[in-house]
Amino acid sequence: MSNAPSDLAARATPEPVARRIRGLSDRAIAWIFVGPTILILLAVNIFPLIWTIRLSFTNFRVNRPNAEVEWVGLKNYSRVLNDPDIWMSMQATAHFLIWTIVLQVLIGFSLAYLINKKFKGNDMWTTIIVLPMMLSPAVVGNFWTFLYQPQIGLFNYVVGFLIGADPSSFSMIGDVNLAPWSIVIVDTWMWTPFVMLICLAGLRSIPDSIYEAAECDRASKWRQFWTITIPMALPFLMLAVLFRGIENFKMFDLVVQLTGGGPGSITELTSINLKREAFEKWRTGYASAYAVILFVTVFGLASIYVKALNKVKDR
């Protein structure tokens, strides 16, 4: 028997699976494994999407099984786009989205930068900081509802103490000016640790040798931060923004628990508004059009963003 490397390699190569299972090619076996997954994906993702698009052109209502379903063309889309309440929800969502992302990125990156410094107990601090994101949003919403209570809430007490006001003189979730900020504060408290963790991964991926070379070139810390740290951590930061952006666009449970969309409709985000249309008013066709518009918006924005992200990564 030859012990040439090529023969050894040939002997080490496993016998094709197809040869062992008579009558099946490798391709067929691959399909047997992948097929069920594709079917499930089609059933739970693609079919509902196509069905939703179809329903969006009808006046179908799920609570009227006996009613005749009519094809209404683009009427639902036109009504959604001309509905001032929906534009208000879009504004509320944009406000929530922008401020939570700005605050979470700033605070999350700062925390990651601090945690990344070698100091005693930084692992313990990391664990403590990430605790809020491990909680259920419904629990967090309920918990903060108590904290925001004007009469017994710790938040009001602390803020009242700091600004020298009576804690019961202001209501974070009952005041139309404060309510949007009340949900921004809670979401930031809950999800900044997530951004911090991603940023921390980015910071730890920067080789020390680059900083050492910069030190040799007598670059200041400030210069190192702007020319090494930020550019190299940027893809991770952008990834965090993408995750939080998509997640917060869908935000529902936390806000429902905290404000229920009120006072008035000031915190009624698109997800809450859509749920009211679909599962409270039961305007299924209309809600489908609404959902399709939101899907296209998120998908479009996310696609543009991912392209930008890839460009940054490839730099």
Next chain:
Amino acid sequence: MNSKLLTTACVGALMTVAATTAQADDLTLCWAAWDPANALVELSKEFEAQSGHNMSFEFVPWPNFADRMLNELNSGGKLCDLMIGDSQWIGGAAESGQYLKMNDFFDANGITMDDFIPATVAGYSEWPKGTPNYWALPAFGDVVGWTYRKDWFERPELQAEFQEKYGHALDVPTTFAELQQIAEFFQGREIDGTTVYGAAIYTERGSEGITMGAMDVLYSYGFQYENPDKPYDVDGFVNAPNAVAGLEFYKSLYDCCTPPGSSNAYMSENIDAYKSGQVALQMNFAFIWPGIEADANVGGGKSGYFPNPAGPDGDAYAQLGGQGISVVANSESVDAALEYIKWFAEPAVQAKWWELGGYSALRAVVEDPGFATSQPYAQTFLDSMAIVKDFWAEPSYASLLQASQRRFHDYVIAGNGTAQEAMDGLVEDWIEVFDDEGKY
């Protein structure tokens, strides 16, 4: 006993058990998770013993009740055989064939709607309204009324101060103007070392809270849902000056006299505010009254009850609550479910229902000479049930309700715009809904 006789006896016993088992059904009754539901569980034990059927219960907390149960009905689920659904659902459930029509069953079993409080028949059973088509048996009569701190009202120093300030006695208010004076009087007052407030009213945004509260006032101010001579003609009625004045009053009551942070309060929040000694007055459905009486802090004579006061023109109406019990058309145990309804309609069962804390709608129970004095709140319940009005029971009630929730909350709690703008906006919303429904 010889062995042959013993064998015969055993076989006979087994056959009896087998026969009973063959007829026994498993019934599931769906309702909201609240105190009356617990009373119904207790009451239903008699039905189980009598009929041999097994009863299961699916109770859902109020904030999720409509979502969960309407999903069940709309999806054609088989979870519920019997449904104690909200009064507003009747129209939709009837038109979609989700509830069984009861007329033939009532006729065959000698159940007549004349035996029930007329308002509950109209509110919980009929569709279309005003026609003898019945989709439910009135199960739980309920209405918005008021609870007050009788022990505070009886304090001589407070009585004297109130008399001096307002020129009349601190007593149960008969008009909303008097109610607001009382609420103002208590707002921010220190009683037994604690700061207390005026009134806990409905302000909830998510489901139906603020509509139930505001409507309670608006009715007494003369609000009408539509032109009495022309159905679905809402413009000029919903936004009439008296209705606008009613909404303005509700906002002024919210602004002047509610505890801080009560911008999203419904039944349970108001109960908490009252039981914890925060407020002098509480707006709430009558179902809470047995619980108030039994409470260590505010029960046992410390609380009193009164029906909705009158508006500026002397009219007094109250928001109807409560529900009827229906058989779900999709049930696989329709006969057993109907058996339950028949049993539940019996006067003796209805009397026990009241004893256990359920509000019977049977006239034989509520018109019994001893009823009014049977509980401290019994007379108030009767007075309130005599002045009820209900929200739209249309199939599109949810769209109509969501519109009023938004418009009322936007004006009363968020302070946006004027009452006239809110009511004009509501008219626009409702016209759009009715237009979609092909009502014009």
